[in-house]
Amino acid sequence: MPPNSASEALKVYKQSWLIWVGEQVIPWVEKQIVHRPKAVPWQVVVRDSLLILELHLSMDSLMITFMEPSLV
Helix, strand or coil, X not given: CCCCCHHHHHHHHHHHHHHHHHHHHHHHHHHHHCCCCCCCHHHHHHHHHHHHHHHHHXXXXXXXXXXXXXXX
16 A cells, blocks of 8 residues: 655655664674684583483473373
8 A cells, every 4th residue: 555645655665764774784783793602522512412411301301290290
């Protein structure tokens, strides 16, 4: 639906311009601020092991909840 007046057209233009700027600026800012350092191999192994352990522990607690709800 086209805008009814010049002021509405300007408002629509400004809003779409702001959306475009946001889409362009936000990824650039994230690339500038967010810094993910490169992990050495032993750090990757420790991180992955902790993630596996966390998954295993959460699955165990889930199974205990389903198997014996009176203990929870």
